[in-house]
Amino acid sequence: MRLEGRALSIGYPGHVVGCGLDVALDTGEVLALLGPNGGGKTTLLKTLLGLLTPLAGAVRLGGKALGDYSIGERARTIAYVPQVHVGTFAFTVETVVLMGRTAHGSLFSRPSAHDHEVAAGALARFGIAHLSQRPYTEISGGERQLVLLARALAQEPRFIVLDEPTASLDFGNQGKVMAEIRALAASGHGVLFTTHDPNHALRAADRAYLLREGTQIAEGPVAQVLNKTQLEALYRAPVETVVDAAGKTAFLPG
Amino acid sequence: MRSALPGFAIAIAVLVAGLLFAFTVGRYPVSLTELMQVLTAKLTGGRSSVSQAVESVIMQVRGPRVLAAAMVGAALAVAGTAFQGLFRNPLVSPDILGASSGAALGAVVGIFFSLGVVAIQALAFAGGLFAVAAVYLIGSAMRTRDPILVLVLTGVVVGSLLGAGVGLVKYLADPYNQLPAMTFWLLGSLSAASAADLLPLFGPVALGTSVLIALRWRMNVMSLPEEEARALGVSTGPLRIAIVAAATLTTSASVATAGIIGWVGLVVPHLARALVGPDFAKLIPAAAILGGGYLLLIDTLARTVAEVEIPLGILTAVIGTPFFIWLLTGMQRNWS
Numbered sequence: 001m002r003l004e005g006r007a008l009s010i011g012y013p014g015h016v017v018g019c020g021l022d023v024a025l026d027t028g029e030v031l032a033l034l035g036p037n038g039g040g041k042t043t044l045l046k047t048l049l050g051l052l053t054p055l056a057g058a059v060r061l062g063g064k065a066l067g068d069y070s071i072g073e074r075a076r077t078i079a080y081v082p083q084v085h086v087g088t089f090a091f092t093v094e095t096v097v098l099m100g101r102t103a104h105g106s107l108f109s110r111p112s113a114h115d116h117e118v119a120a121g122a123l124a125r126f127g128i129a130h131l132s133q134r135p136y137t138e139i140s141g142g143e144r145q146l147v148l149l150a151r152a153l154a155q156e157p158r159f160i161v162l163d164e165p166t167a168s169l170d171f172g173n174q175g176k177v178m179a180e181i182r183a184l185a186a187s188g189h190g191v192l193f194t195t196h197d198p199n200h201a202l203r204a205a206d207r208a209y210l211l212r213e214g215t216q217i218a219e220g221p222v223a224q225v226l227n228k229t230q231l232e233a234l235y236r237a238p239v240e241t242v243v244d245a246a247g248k249t250a251f252l253p254g
Numbered sequence: 255m256r257s258a259l260p261g262f263a264i265a266i267a268v269l270v271a272g273l274l275f276a277f278t279v280g281r282y283p284v285s286l287t288e289l290m291q292v293l294t295a296k297l298t299g300g301r302s303s304v305s306q307a308v309e310s311v312i313m314q315v316r317g318p319r320v321l322a323a324a325m326v327g328a329a330l331a332v333a334g335t336a337f338q339g340l341f342r343n344p345l346v347s348p349d350i351l352g353a354s355s356g357a358a359l360g361a362v363v364g365i366f367f368s369l370g371v372v373a374i375q376a377l378a379f380a381g382g383l384f385a386v387a388a389v390y391l392i393g394s395a396m397r398t399r400d401p402i403l404v405l406v407l408t409g410v411v412v413g414s415l416l417g418a419g420v421g422l423v424k425y426l427a428d429p430y431n432q433l434p435a436m437t438f439w440l441l442g443s444l445s446a447a448s449a450a451d452l453l454p455l456f457g458p459v460a461l462g463t464s465v466l467i468a469l470r471w472r473m474n475v476m477s478l479p480e481e482e483a484r485a486l487g488v489s490t491g492p493l494r495i496a497i498v499a500a501a502t503l504t505t506s507a508s509v510a511t512a513g514i515i516g517w518v519g520l521v522v523p524h525l526a527r528a529l530v531g532p533d534f535a536k537l538i539p540a541a542a543i544l545g546g547g548y549l550l551l552i553d554t555l556a557r558t559v560a561e562v563e564i565p566l567g568i569l570t571a572v573i574g575t576p577f578f579i580w581l582l583t584g585m586q587r588n589w590s
Contacts, residue, residue, distance in 0.1 A: 103487025
């Protein structure tokens, strides 16, 4: 299955953020979206999720216009992992994950026994089953990110879209989330994530999409797209490349 | 999972205590035995040995007032619970969208034109519904990324305009006959509650509460940020209208019966959340039970602590304000 945007103009009524954007994501692959702040990453993400209507062009999901899907069908196909936030109310971790099952139930229904099984499976997959009865407001940032991943998985989607999944995490948890992103693609999900760190894209993504001031700078396999020249053009800042003896590449700012 | 049973037991205990207290305490004290005898006699259809006077105190004088207090308390608590979830803010009360100010204007206009009690209540009810509908229409006409904030601000603005309207009517009112009646109504009281009030109160409260209970799971999801709820498959726009309509229905019906009673809809949802947790499936029934008991206790205090009856709005404010300040100091720690 493919999620794609063709000749997209993105933004809000009266405020164009970007235009002429072509982007595609297949199930089983990981696409990283990179670019400076204010360049349109989040707007593009929300357009592909169907939360924003494109100003021009079209988003298609499985060959059908995204707008033709009902909101429930869409939620059963594409899951959204927002930036980690602290909730207002102290729902248990289990309840937060069960919210991912909402689109599988009717307007008036409560989660079924099957929904509880799916939620428990998602918690187990990320190794946080022991947190299930803890209040979501009282666990750590890294644990919250895993809970939101488990909630996305509980939606049983084909695609998972993550907004800066590593932004508020410590070093160890960043690596853990990158590994989980790879694992999600290995289990057949199409994964799209935004990041400020090209090393995360290099590590976890198959392809990268570079976006600056609403314009596509480059798009392609990470090994080709992510290099000193492209990154310096993307961020308008000097970038250093470090290569180790085994030939592994990393980038340093400045 | 942490069991909600102890929490429900406490809420039910408060309600039972409120009921017993309200029936037995007052200018004409009634013993528990007398109360039980009259109630069992009524339920079984038999005759009680209790004097006619006691029976009429229980059935005619206190009965309607007790039922009205329980329903008004439950209605305000349920509406407050719904609005706090919808606006993702634990400091919100049921009149945030102008239900009380609209009802107040309706009622003072009714009193100004010397209408009957039923007409005044009908005007108050309609005023509450119209105010919230106006706030909602104005709020949704503005295209913005934060519909919730716009709705709250519109509610503040419209509420203040309606407040000016209330001030104008009071200014024009006859200071000897009408003004005291208006003041009395605006401070909230159940002293005039009669058996005839119960059905017009019960209908809207039962309908609004049923809608909210039916939507209990979606209300959990609605307490997430707007776009997250939509990405989880919830049509936030239509659902928000349904929740606002249901909560406004219960608020307007209780304001029409009892006048303006602040703070119940803010304080009780917190206490209920502390008892049974934030899941709306448990929170709405718990808030209803606790709200009923809470207002029964307050109303009994209102008619017994002093020679003259103390307006309910004053008592709830005296209890509610320190509670609110305590909540604020607690929240400060979490504000980043």
